[in-house]
Amino acid sequence: MSIRVLRLFLLLAFACSASAEIPLAERRSGYQDMGRETRAMQDDDAINPATLWVLDGEALWARRAGAAARACADCHQDARVSMKGVAARYPAFDAAARKVVNLEQRINLCRVERQQDKPLAYESHELLALTAYVARQSRGLPIQVESSERTRATLEAGRAMFLRREGQLNLACAQCHDERAAHRLGGTVIPQGHPTGYPIYRLEWQGVGSLHRRMRNCMVAIRAEPYALGSREYVELELYLMWRARGMLLETPGVRP
Amino acid sequence: MARVVVNMPKQARRGEIIEIRTLAGHTMETGFRRTQHGELVPRDIITLFTCSYNGAEVFRAELHPAIAANPLIAFHTIATESGTLEFRWSGDNGYSATHSAAITVD
Numbered sequence: 001m002s003i004r005v006l007r008l009f010l011l012l013a014f015a016c017s018a019s020a021e022i023p024l025a026e027r028r029s030g031y032q033d034m035g036r037e038t039r040a041m042q043d044d045d046a047i048n049p050a051t052l053w054v055l056d057g058e059a060l061w062a063r064r065a066g067a068a069a070r071a072c073a074d075c076h077q078d079a080r081v082s083m084k085g086v087a088a089r090y091p092a093f094d095a096a097a098r099k100v101v102n103l104e105q106r107i108n109l110c111r112v113e114r115q116q117d118k119p120l121a122y123e124s125h126e127l128l129a130l131t132a133y134v135a136r137q138s139r140g141l142p143i144q145v146e147s148s149e150r151t152r153a154t155l156e157a158g159r160a161m162f163l164r165r166e167g168q169l170n171l172a173c174a175q176c177h178d179e180r181a182a183h184r185l186g187g188t189v190i191p192q193g194h195p196t197g198y199p200i201y202r203l204e205w206q207g208v209g210s211l212h213r214r215m216r217n218c219m220v221a222i223r224a225e226p227y228a229l230g231s232r233e234y235v236e237l238e239l240y241l242m243w244r245a246r247g248m249l250l251e252t253p254g255v256r257p
Numbered sequence: 258m259a260r261v262v263v264n265m266p267k268q269a270r271r272g273e274i275i276e277i278r279t280l281a282g283h284t285m286e287t288g289f290r291r292t293q294h295g296e297l298v299p300r301d302i303i304t305l306f307t308c309s310y311n312g313a314e315v316f317r318a319e320l321h322p323a324i325a326a327n328p329l330i331a332f333h334t335i336a337t338e339s340g341t342l343e344f345r346w347s348g349d350n351g352y353s354a355t356h357s358a359a360i361t362v363d
Contacts, residue, residue: 046264049327052282055262206284206326 021244022178022192029248030191030256033182038203042255050132050201050253053125053208057133060126066117072130075114079137087135088143088250091239093150100154102235104131104210122230128208132199135252142249143196145242158240161233167224173237188257194245195238197254204257211238261356263344268361269336277308277316278331281346281354287322303348306330311340320348336362 031039045051061072061079076082091102094109101109107130108119120127147155162173176185177193184190198211205213212229215237219226227233265277281303288300300322308316315334344356 046262046278047280047329047331049280049282049329051262052260052280052327203325 020178022181024247027194027245027248028182028192029194029196029251031197031251031254033189033191034255034257038255038257042197042251042253048201048253048255050199050208050255053129053132053199053201054136054253056125056129057131057136060130061133066111066115068114068116070115072110075110079134083134083137085138085141087138087252088141089145091154091235091242092146099232100151100235100239102211102230102238103135105230105235107131107134123210123213128199128210131210132208132253135199135250138250139252140249142247143242143245145239145246147243147246151239154236154239155243157233158236158238158243161237162240162244167219167222169222171222173218193241194248195241196245196248197251197256199252200254200256202256208253211241261344261346261354263356263358265342265358266360267358268363271336271338271362273336274333275336275360276331276333277342278329279306279308279344279356280327280329281306282327283346283348283352285320285322285324285326285328289322301349301352303328303346303352305345305347307345308332308334309343309345310334311338315342336360338362 031042034042041047041049058079064071064074072079087103090106091100092106093099094101094106096113097109104122104127107127111117112119120130145151165172165175173193176190181190181192195211195214198214199208200214201208202214210229212231212234215234216226216229260282262280263277264279266275269275283303284301285303286298286301288298288302290298292298302322302324303320306316306318306320306328307314316332318330320328339360339362341357341359344358346352346354
């Protein structure tokens with residue numbers, strides 16, 4: 001065996017062993033790697049700018065909409081009770097749609113079927129506000145997505161996407177967020193990529209954005225062609241990421257740099 | 258829509274220093290950015306924030322283009338008497354928001 005082949009073999013062996021998943025006990029929320037000021041911003045609702053979105057969501061929850069002239073509150077009553085824990089188990093399998101849908105899509109399904117209104121545009125202020133309000137009710141609860149026969153195909157597709165190299169930089173999610181998490185990219189710590197606080201207020205965005213927007217960011221950064229927001233591919237990846245973060249506590253609405 | 262949030266104590270002792278924290282939902286467009294086609298995005302910011310306590314102004318801030326979106330303004334005042342605090346934000350393109358909150362001083 002020539003030296004070159006041996007070196008390649010060693011490199012491959014190293015790459016395979018390094019791509020192992022992060023042990024459950026060693027997982028960290030991006031929150032833990034943030035600066036003191038940014039953490040304080042998330043901790044206090046009075047200074048967390050995402051509060052503006054949550055309050056808008058609360059108003060939308062009670063507002064009648066669509067041909068049915070029904071508000072979310074007419075069916076679900078008090079969101080603080082009925083929506084508690086809901087965001088922690090999404091994306092979830094929807095029996096009627098016969099596919100896995102995320103929280104935004106679930107809200108839009110309700111909007112179309114129950115309120116008989118046009119679906120809200122993905123990443124629109126209204127959809128982000130409603131999602132933030134619903135997800136806020138699950139703050140502090142452990143993430144628990146369904147991992148069963150009916151979600152398996154989606155979960156596996158998400159995992160495959162996480163491990164697949166893409167884009168001109170030929171990088172997979174796992175290379176940064178599994179293997180090189182806690183190392184630095186430029187000056188910043190690479191987070192493990194657990195979606196614990198979505199929708200988040202990102203200081204870089206100067207506003208609230210969804211997990212799909214954040215994924216789009218990563219796709220553009222590795223110079224890959226991003227998928228559409230709300231696409232099947234992003235929902236698959238979202239389910240895998242939530243499964244990967246199982247048991248971690250939801251922080252919605254999170255603040256991230 | 259909830260475009261401002263004000264957080265302050267509802268009750269205070271006379272002479273106590275109270276903290277007031279305000280958040281206003283605003284894009285704070287600087288006026289220095291350009292679109293992909295090179296056109297300047299016009300400035301759209303909050304320019305003035307004032308707080309008056311029973312009619313007397315206790316705090317004023319002038320805001321400028323370098324201030325981030327959804328500005329948080331936190332300040333202190335002395336609880337002198339029961340009454341209301343009036344908060345007023347005004348800015349470009351006729352932007353204006355008001356909020357009032359009551360305080361009981363004993």
